[in-house]
Amino acid sequence: MAEEPKEEKIKIPKQELKKELEQMEWPSDVLHGKSKVAKIRDEHHTRNPLAAFSVLPEEVEFETQDPEEKILLLARRHLMTNLKWMLVGVLMLVAPFWLNYFPILAFLPSRFQLVSVVMWYLLTIGFLLENFLSWYFNVYIVTDERIIDVDFYSLIYKRISAAKIDHIEDVTATTGGAARNLFDFGTVSIQTAGEKREFEFEDVPHPARIVKFLNLMIMEEEKEKMEGRIR
Amino acid sequence: MDGMPLDSLISGFSISSVWGIAKGFYLLGIGIYLIFAMVMIRQVQLMSNTLNGTLNLPLKLVAWVHLGLVVGVFLLALAAL
Numbered sequence: 437m438a439e440e441p442k443e444e445k446i447k448i449p450k451q452e453l454k455k456e457l458e459q460m461e462w463p464s465d466v467l468h469g470k471s472k473v474a475k476i477r478d479e480h481h482t483r484n485p486l487a488a489f490s491v492l493p494e495e496v497e498f499e500t501q502d503p504e505e506k507i508l509l510l511a512r513r514h515l516m517t518n519l520k521w522m523l524v525g526v527l528m529l530v531a532p533f534w535l536n537y538f539p540i541l542a543f544l545p546s547r548f549q550l551v552s553v554v555m556w557y558l559l560t561i562g563f564l565l566e567n568f569l570s571w572y573f574n575v576y577i578v579t580d581e582r583i584i585d586v587d588f589y590s591l592i593y594k595r596i597s598a599a600k601i602d603h604i605e606d607v608t609a610t611t612g613g614a615a616r617n618l619f620d621f622g623t624v625s626i627q628t629a630g631e632k633r634e635f636e637f638e639d640v641p642h643p644a645r646i647v648k649f650l651n652l653m654i655m656e657e658e659k660e661k662m663e664g665r666i667r
Numbered sequence: 668m669d670g671m672p673l674d675s676l677i678s679g680f681s682i683s684s685v686w687g688i689a690k691g692f693y694l695l696g697i698g699i700y701l702i703f704a705m706v707m708i709r710q711v712q713l714m715s716n717t718l719n720g721t722l723n724l725p726l727k728l729v730a731w732v733h734l735g736l737v738v739g740v741f742l743l744a745l746a747a748l
Contacts, residue, residue, distance in 0.1 A: 485721045497719040545686065547747050551693060554740050555700070561733055562703065572722065573714040586717060592710055594717060 514621035
């Protein structure tokens with residue numbers, strides 16, 4: 437009998453953050469102007485363009501980005517979510533070799549067989565490319581001011597949703613199932629006060645880290661508001 | 668009694684016309700895939716404009732090479748089948 441998937445939820449309501457903010461003593465690096473987020477900006481950049489979890493990605497811009505806006509985190513679905521189509525792709529690549537043992541195209545003239553095999557490989561390339569594009573360009577971005585969800589639903593249909601950090605009400609990370617627990621990926625749900633009420637960062641790596649990072653961003657925004665440093 | 672119309676139809680139906688019809692279907696299938704390859708070019712362009720990164724140029728190249736290969740196969744099928 438399969439085990440119940442373990443769900444771990446980390447929830448940080450905004451009201452609790454506000455209370456914490458009022459009561460806490462700010463660390464000296466924050467008091468002296470170099471906030472934790474500012475320190476993150478000085479951290480090393482993730483250089484791998486295929487990374488599913490990129491801190492300060494280099495040479496990356498998005499369409500609705502402000503000139504002064506900086507991408508702090510860029511996340512994609514965990515690489516494990518690509519396993520299915522990758523396996524299908526590998527099977528498609530080796531399938532023509534089985535024609536030597538199961539000659540299902542033997543009734544066709546050789547020129548038809550050749551074109552059939554070439555077309556099969558082109559279909560395989562198209563399948564792999566399509567799935568890669570879907571994974572690579574569906575991203576979740578956290579900048580110093582906003583969270584952005586970039587979705588491509590079909591061949592040429594896209595949706596970009598954005599919400600300001602200070603409109604975030606609730607942040608929840610959900611990790612359920614053996615694979616998600618083993619490889620540390622899950623869904624981060626973000627409730628906002630904006631037009632789009634809920635953002636979901638689906639199957640992203642290190643969901644707990646993302647939640648903590650967003651927590652930090654929210655506190656930073658609250659601090660900026662109190663100091664009057666609003667952009 | 669004269670031969671049935673169907674008999675004359677079947678007797679007039681040679682092997683070459685069967686493979687001619689098969690060629691037509693192949694060209695139709697490759698033509699449809701050619702349209703898909705062209706849409707993929709547009710898709711990569713749209714995606715690259717939305718998220719500009721270091722892999723955009725290689726991906727555009729792969730999409731164009733893919734389109735080129737499909738065109739090549741179409742011409743091959745046209746000439747060789």
